[in-house]
Amino acid sequence: MTCREIEQLLTEALDCARANPEVASHLESCQACRTLSRELEEIEDLKISLGRRASAPADLPFRVSREYSRSRTRRFLWQVALPLVGVVLVTAAARYLETSTTEVASPLRVGQERLLQSTNGREAAWNPALETEPLQSRQPRYFDVLLPNAAEGPVIVRLPTTIEVYRSDPGRDYLAYVSH
Amino acid sequence: MGNAAFIADSFLGFGDNALVSAYLEGNEDAFEALVARYQDKLVNYLNNLLHDYELAVDLAQEAFIRVYKNADRYEGKYQFSTWIYRIATNLAIDEIRRRERKGRFFFYNVMSFFQKDDMTFPLPDKRETPEKALDRKEKLDRLQAAIDTLPEKYRLAFMLKEVQELSYEDTSRILEISLGTAKSRIHRAKMLLREKLVGVL
Numbered sequence: 001m002t003c004r005e006i007e008q009l010l011t012e013a014l015d016c017a018r019a020n021p022e023v024a025s026h027l028e029s030c031q032a033c034r035t036l037s038r039e040l041e042e043i044e045d046l047k048i049s050l051g052r053r054a055s056a057p058a059d060l061p062f063r064v065s066r067e068y069s070r071s072r073t074r075r076f077l078w079q080v081a082l083p084l085v086g087v088v089l090v091t092a093a094a095r096y097l098e099t100s101t102t103e104v105a106s107p108l109r110v111g112q113e114r115l116l117q118s119t120n121g122r123e124a125a126w127n128p129a130l131e132t133e134p135l136q137s138r139q140p141r142y143f144d145v146l147l148p149n150a151a152e153g154p155v156i157v158r159l160p161t162t163i164e165v166y167r168s169d170p171g172r173d174y175l176a177y178v179s180h
Numbered sequence: 181m182g183n184a185a186f187i188a189d190s191f192l193g194f195g196d197n198a199l200v201s202a203y204l205e206g207n208e209d210a211f212e213a214l215v216a217r218y219q220d221k222l223v224n225y226l227n228n229l230l231h232d233y234e235l236a237v238d239l240a241q242e243a244f245i246r247v248y249k250n251a252d253r254y255e256g257k258y259q260f261s262t263w264i265y266r267i268a269t270n271l272a273i274d275e276i277r278r279r280e281r282k283g284r285f286f287f288y289n290v291m292s293f294f295q296k297d298d299m300t301f302p303l304p305d306k307r308e309t310p311e312k313a314l315d316r317k318e319k320l321d322r323l324q325a326a327i328d329t330l331p332e333k334y335r336l337a338f339m340l341k342e343v344q345e346l347s348y349e350d351t352s353r354i355l356e357i358s359l360g361t362a363k364s365r366i367h368r369a370k371m372l373l374r375e376k377l378v379g380v381l
Binding site for chain 1: 244374
């Protein structure tokens with residue numbers, strides 16, 4: 001056996017190699033390979049300590065479990081809850097538009113009270129006589145929102161730009177504007 | 181989840197694959213037993229590669245969470261240890277490359293070679309005299325510093341096969357290289373270490 005072959009065997013599996021009679025015989029007669037064998041043995045001895053230098057914190061299983069629960073909650077929010085909120089919003093908007101007054105495209109007046117003349121309790125007509133401020137320009141009637149992480153793929157939710165809320169005022173013949 | 185040590189003991193006779201199967205059938209404790217079985221090994225492995233204990237714990241936690249999320253995809257074709265070490269190795273490689281981009285790893289290597297800090301904890305051997313223990317600690321620090329300066333491909337192969345005491349087959353699967361390449365890298369790593377430790381060994 002050559003020194004090169006001995007070197008290969010010693011680095012692959014030191015104990016097995018040294019148990020090989022051919023290797024043992026070579027080591028007896030070759031100082032360089034004996035030195036290599038001794039140095040590799042010392043590295044083997046030291047490396048065992050390297051593998052035991054640190055221990056995991058005792059609460060690691062708990063931390064893994066807690067973090068996994070959090071990630072599941074986040075995934076639920078993105079994949080289920082958010083699309084669900086979108087669907088609820090769309091449904092609510094659709095229902096609102098169905099039951100709202102004919103003032104859908106009426107001018108927007110932020111922060112001002114405006115009054116709608118009540119006709120039959122459900123529909124109402126705009127009474128310009130009650131208008132006190134100049135009308136502002138018309139707004140787009142809707143805008144689209146893309147929800148990319150819905151469970152069934154991306155969803156586009158169409159929402160009205162203005163949601164007006166009116167409250168009936170018992171004893172008076174108009175609906176009071178609350179907010180939008 | 182309950183007491184980790186108690187749960188780990190109650191699953192002592194179970195192989196890793198049996199634990200994964202039990203977890204997939206709804207037994208959460210089986211997963212905790214897997215964590216308890218591998219947590220020290222992974223933290224040690226990552227700590228030896230990164231020299232940042234808190235980061236090693238965080239990355240070990242991340243490796244377990246990835247296993248948690250993808251357990252249903254585990255085919256059992258290779259050992260569970262191969263899978264989790266591969267995840268941990270990839271996380272460590274990402275971190276090492278991130279540091280290299282920032283130049284911190286080089287700085288650490290240079291500093292660690294000169295500093296004799298107290299971050300090492302060699303196993304106490306009651307038969308050793310204080311002088312011998314000190315000598316051993318010194319040698320251990322020099323070995324760690326020498327390993328840190330190995331090229332990444334040799335360092336990872338050496339860590340897995342020699343420090344984590346995995347087989348050549350597992351090492352090759354974790355690093356996704358052939359068996360022959362794994363043997364060659366470990367041989368080269370040992371010869372390089374020997375050169376770097378002239379006068380120490």
